[in-house]
Amino acid sequence: MPVSDGNEVRPFTIDVADDVLADLRQRLADTRWPDEIPNTQWDYGTNLAYLEELVEYWRTGFDWRAQEAKLNNFSHFKSQVDGLDIHFIHERGKGPDPMPLIITHGWPSCFFEMTKIIPLLTDPASHGGDAADSFDVVAPSLPGFGFSDAARDRGMEVQRVAGMWNKLMTQNLGYPRFAAQGGDIGSGVTARLGFAHSDTLYGIHQTSITRPTPYLGEGSKPITEAEQAHIDQRAKWFQDEGGYNHIQGTKPQTLxxxxxxxxxxxxxxxxxxxxxxxxxxxxxxxxxxxxxxLTIVTIYWVTQTISSSTRMYYENQHNLWVMEKDQKVPAPAGMALFPQEIAVPPREWGERSYDIRQWNYMPRGGHFAALEEPQLLAEEVREFFRPLREG
Incomplete structure (x- = not known):
């Protein structure tokens, strides 16, 4: 593996200590359950009967060691970036000229979300595709998520992460150019890569548009009816479903x-x-x-990263990214919009901030696209980057 400025790329194996797992099982057994109004299902939040069933399976049937072994079938590494030890999967493509691709998860996801799509991207020929569309895939854990170090200072938000990812790819891993893909928080990171580091990017692909906020001031195009419907839908969604966002963005430490x-x-x-x-x-x-x-929840539990992961909401809300007049993300951009995503904007909304080359509405799937619909997303990613490959 390439090394730059002492930032060695070191193999990493997931190996959770036995006493951590024993403590987890004991805590599950000792749960003090709350009450619930009968017959309210999920109206007030997580349904009691379902959670009791899930937790009993977690305590008596879930095999973390089996899941850990599956995860360790991937090639895991760690490397220092800006003083933090960053965890990532790095799988080499099986094709004539694999394109380097960094794929970034969001919240409450983690690198596990990418484990179904990685083989489809690295080895398309074995999954109904063309070997010429292969990628070298890097799937990192965001700082403060999973097995990556958490920041010890203020300001770990998507713009800062984008700079770290550019260093990880170009310096630590030695790729002069690369592609980027992401959703949710990962979409914001990917957009910032395309804005601030377009000289090292082939292009960017996203499953949501979370940042930047487009310029809507004097001289901008009038808001269309579809855009206004999108703005209204997002406002209603945050009123109905955004309680988590508000507390994580204001008082994450209390939570x-x-x-x-x-x-x-x-x-x-x-x-x-x-x-x-x-x-x-x-x-x-x-x-x-x-x-x-439970693999996702257990990763958060054993790494004790729920605090640092939710803190990114606070940092993002205190470091807004708003476009100025005539600004756009210069890297070529592709969007795959899944119907149950938190928001599904019209194309003209995306065109305010991005150089849109591909814009497709997907037939099914939601917020966790790589885990829900890996084949659909892989096909979209292959199609978008195909004309952007050199040669």
Whole structure:
């Protein structure tokens, strides 16, 4: 592996200590359950009966070691970037000229979301595609998520992460140019890469448009009817579903005491989002197995990163990225918009801030696209970057 400025790329193996897992099982057994108004299902938040069922499986049936072994089938590494040890999967493409691609997750996701799509991108020929569309895939854990170090100072937001990812790819891993893809927080990171580091980017692909805020001042195009409907939908969604966003963006430390101490509280906080934000029709296990949900929650638990992960909401809200007049993200951009994503904007909204080369509305799927619909997303990513490859 290339090394630059002492930032060695070191192999990493996930190996959670036995006593951490024993403590988790004991905490699950000792849960003090709250009450619930009968027959309210998920109206007030995470349903008690479902969570009791999930937690009992977590305590007695879930095999972390089996999931850990599956995760370790991927090539994991760590490397120092701006003084933080960053964890990432790095899988080489199987094709004549793989394009380097960094894919970034969001919240309450983690690198695990990318494990289904990585093989489709690295080895397309084995999954119904063309070997010429292969990628070298780098799937990092955001700072303060999973096995990456958390910042010890203020200001770890998407713009800062984009600079770190550019260093990871060009300096630590030695790629002179690369592609970027992401959704949710990862979409903001990807957009910033395309804005601030377009000289090292082939292009960017996103599944949501979270940042930047487009310029809407004097001289901008009038808001269209479809754009106004999008703005109104987002406002209503934040009123109805945005409580998590408000507390994580204002008082994440207060929230952290409960979630870092109670695995059941942590599961309730995370699993509700997988139900609400996915294309599951109200049955979360139509989209995600118990093992998948609990692998995600367990990664947050054993790394104690729920505090640092939610803190990124505070940092993002205190470091807004608003475009100025005539500014655009210069890197070529592609968007794949899944119907159950938190917001599905019209193309003209995206064109205010991006150089849109591909814009497709997907037939199914939601917020966690790489985990829900890996084949659909992989095909979109291959198609978008195909004309941007050199030669």
């Amino acid at each position: 952290a005491y409960g979630l870092n101490d109670s695995p059941v509280g942590l599961a309730a906080w995370i699993v509700e989002k997988y139900r609400m934000w996915s294309d599951c029709g109200g049955d979360v296990e139509k989209r995600f197995t118990k093992d998948e949900l």
